[in-house]
Amino acid sequence: MTITQNQQSPATIATAPDFAAIRSAHARIRPHIHRTPVFTSESLDAMTGAHLFFKCENLQKTGSFKFRGATNAVFSLTDAEAKLGVVTQSSGNHAGAIALAARRRGIPAWIVMPSTAPRAKRQAVESYGGRVTECEHNVASRDAACKALQEKTGAVLIHPYNNPHVIAGQGTAALELLEDVPDLDIIVTPVSGGGLLSGTSIAAKTMRPQIRVVGAEPKNADDAYRSLASCKIEPAAKTETIADGLRATLCPLTFSILREHVDEIALVTEEEILAAMRILWERLKLIVEPSGTVSAAIAIHKKFAVEGKRIGIILSGGNLDLDQIPFARATQ
Amino acid sequence: MTITQNQQSPATIATAPDFAAIRSAHARIRPHIHRTPVFTSESLDAMTGAHLFFKCENLQKTGSFKFRGATNAVFSLTDAEAKLGVVTQSSGNHAGAIALAARRRGIPAWIVMPSTAPRAKRQAVESYGGRVTECEHNVASRDAACKALQEKTGAVLIHPYNNPHVIAGQGTAALELLEDVPDLDIIVTPVSGGGLLSGTSIAAKTMRPQIRVVGAEPKNADDAYRSLASCKIEPAAKTETIADGLRATLCPLTFSILREHVDEIALVTEEEILAAMRILWERLKLIVEPSGTVSAAIAIHKKFAVEGKRIGIILSGGNLDLDQIPFARATQ
Numbered sequence: 217m218t219i220t221q222n223q224q225s226p227a228t229i230a231t232a233p234d235f236a237a238i239r240s241a242h243a244r245i246r247p248h249i250h251r252t253p254v255f256t257s258e259s260l261d262a263m264t265g266a267h268l269f270f271k272c273e274n275l276q277k278t279g280s281f282k283f284r285g286a287t288n289a290v291f292s293l294t295d296a297e298a299k300l301g302v303v304t305q306s307s308g309n310h311a312g313a314i315a316l317a318a319r320r321r322g323i324p325a326w327i328v329m330p331s332t333a334p335r336a337k338r339q340a341v342e343s344y345g346g347r348v349t350e351c352e353h354n355v356a357s358r359d360a361a362c363k364a365l366q367e368k369t370g371a372v373l374i375h376p377y378n379n380p381h382v383i384a385g386q387g388t389a390a391l392e393l394l395e396d397v398p399d400l401d402i403i404v405t406p407v408s409g410g411g412l413l414s415g416t417s418i419a420a421k422t423m424r425p426q427i428r429v430v431g432a433e434p435k436n437a438d439d440a441y442r443s444l445a446s447c448k449i450e451p452a453a454k455t456e457t458i459a460d461g462l463r464a465t466l467c468p469l470t471f472s473i474l475r476e477h478v479d480e481i482a483l484v485t486e487e488e489i490l491a492a493m494r495i496l497w498e499r500l501k502l503i504v505e506p507s508g509t510v511s512a513a514i515a516i517h518k519k520f521a522v523e524g525k526r527i528g529i530i531l532s533g534g535n536l537d538l539d540q541i542p543f544a545r546a547t548q
Numbered sequence: 549m550t551i552t553q554n555q556q557s558p559a560t561i562a563t564a565p566d567f568a569a570i571r572s573a574h575a576r577i578r579p580h581i582h583r584t585p586v587f588t589s590e591s592l593d594a595m596t597g598a599h600l601f602f603k604c605e606n607l608q609k610t611g612s613f614k615f616r617g618a619t620n621a622v623f624s625l626t627d628a629e630a631k632l633g634v635v636t637q638s639s640g641n642h643a644g645a646i647a648l649a650a651r652r653r654g655i656p657a658w659i660v661m662p663s664t665a666p667r668a669k670r671q672a673v674e675s676y677g678g679r680v681t682e683c684e685h686n687v688a689s690r691d692a693a694c695k696a697l698q699e700k701t702g703a704v705l706i707h708p709y710n711n712p713h714v715i716a717g718q719g720t721a722a723l724e725l726l727e728d729v730p731d732l733d734i735i736v737t738p739v740s741g742g743g744l745l746s747g748t749s750i751a752a753k754t755m756r757p758q759i760r761v762v763g764a765e766p767k768n769a770d771d772a773y774r775s776l777a778s779c780k781i782e783p784a785a786k787t788e789t790i791a792d793g794l795r796a797t798l799c800p801l802t803f804s805i806l807r808e809h810v811d812e813i814a815l816v817t818e819e820e821i822l823a824a825m826r827i828l829w830e831r832l833k834l835i836v837e838p839s840g841t842v843s844a845a846i847a848i849h850k851k852f853a854v855e856g857k858r859i860g861i862i863l864s865g866g867n868l869d870l871d872q873i874p875f876a877r878a879t880q
Contacts, residue, residue, distance in 0.1 A: 253585055255607075274833045494870060501606045501835040501866035534833035538826060541873060
């Protein structure tokens with residue numbers, strides 16, 4: 217078995233999707249996903265002076281927006297491509313998303329996860345029927361494990377963001393948000409590898425050309441900020457952040473999309489992420505994970521002019537280990 | 549100033565509301581409340597073998613269903629009654645609900661709270677403009693403080709559940725749930741003083757006579773269970789429960805409604821409440837407080853025959869102190 221099949225797959229042609237691809241993705245995945253609600257909060261509006269519209273992808277199946285892109289990629293495969301299954305590497309939400317998408321298509325999913333991955337995320341993958349292969353916590357070990365699995369099984373690799381079908385799927389969250397709230401001034405998503413922000417920016421700039429597209433990133437993992445500033449992909453220097461889903465770096469595909477469509481990357485500190493997370497839990501009564509909170513944190517902490525603005529905020533996920541809630545004091 | 553005005557108020561005539569009163573309440577409060585969403589979960593359905601429909605009153609304004617009854621009571625007052633304000637006693641969600649309802653009507657609200665009330669709940673009351681008076685943690689002190697405030701201010705007392713307008717307002721949650729999911733077999737709410745269960749039972753048995761109405765109560769605060777079994781109001785014997793909103797006892801009004809309309813009171817242990825709360829947080833990504841979880845706990849732990857049944861579950865509230873999450877281990 218070789219991996220040429222994978223290289224021929226439409227799922228790996230590195231061309232940016234257009235808005236038509238996002239519309240197609242939406243039609244393809246709609247039977248499988250939740251159309252997540254958009255929440256508002258009088259108290260958060262009062263706190264910020266803005267009008268905030270929270271797109272609740274923490275309420276998406278598998279607990280994050282990743283299920284959109286994973287489902288679009290898995291269901292875009294031909295039957296011949298799909299029958300041998302899919303493989304991916306992820307320590308987090310993409311893993312669970314691929315596992316469930318594959319199960320819904322009735323094909324196997326092999327998930328390469330570092331042995332350091334949170335217990336809760338590994339359990340989630342297995343509960344969706346994913347077959348976990350452990351690797352060491354470094355790129356070489358991860359890539360070797362993926363390649364070995366592909367060669368052994370013939371499964372198609374579905375990269376977490378270097379994949380136009382994944383990006384198109386992620387763009388459907390912004391599409392729904394702008395269908396529900398057409399007159400947004402600004403839309404904000406977290407940025408890590410850039411899949412969500414890429415899809416969001418393509419959808420938003422097509423549906424509402426005057427909209428401002430903002431990426432939110434932890435100051436402690438600011439490679440997207442530095443990359444757009446220097447006009448070349450900068451490596452992650454330090455990634456000690458509580459937002460553990462935001463430690464990836466851009467790839468050439470997402471970098472090129474972000475350069476074209478994104479107006480600004482805004483940064484928040486660890487303390488600001490934690491404070492925002494607590495506010496969301498207390499005020500919205502929603503479990504949002506630290507990575508999913510970063511987009512709200514830049515609005516709550518007014519990292520740009522928010523006064524009077526209508527701001528769409530994608531809360532990207534809600535998966536975290538409830539034994540390790542960062543602001544909780546134990547009572548038992 | 550005397551309190552005769554209060555005794556003449558229609559808000560304190562102890563007659564059970566009928567379904568027409570619940571319909572009227574809904575029309576009256578609709579501009580003020582959230583129509584809360586109804587969530588489903590494939591994983592929880594798989595876990596229980598039932599079809600569960602969660603009415604998310606934790607997402608209601610002020611974080612609990614109590615805002616429905618409070619708003620109906622406050623907006624049912626005549627201008628003459630309302631102008632001197634309202635007073636109530638509550639250590640919890642009714643307090644915040646009355647404070648916000650009064651602010652929306654533009655009248656003062658005096659809230660008598662025990663000095664032992666959770667910090668978060670007192671802060672919430674004050675953030676809604678409520679004027680807090682502390683009392684000792686016993687009935688005599690509480691009633692004396694309420695009476696003194698009424699005499700001093702002329703404010704109308706709005707009891708948390710011994711009030712037909714409050715009960716009619718609480719019934720609007722079930723009304724909405726049955727509008728959204730008409731073919732329920734069973735509907736479950738927590739029971740404490742019995743306001744929510746009373747309103748729910750009147751709405752549900754009118755809209756769907758064959759429905760089974762179940763009250764959910766902690767085994768450690770089982771006075772409603774014992775009262776319906778013995779056909780007289782039993783005092784609370786022990787109320788050491790994590791479900792701190794469920795420590796009240798029935799009044800003659802709610803007792804008579806429950807006897808007529810409720811099919812069963814089911815009990816859950818403290819461990820079952822905690823386990824269910826964790827499942828809701830993990831699977832629904834919703835912050836539900838322990839008291840709000842009890843209704844889900846009896847379905848999750850199959851305290852009656854749930855297999856194949858369509859079960860409406862009112863998640864009654866989401867207010868708790870995030871510094872004191874009962875199943876969290878501290879990480880900082």
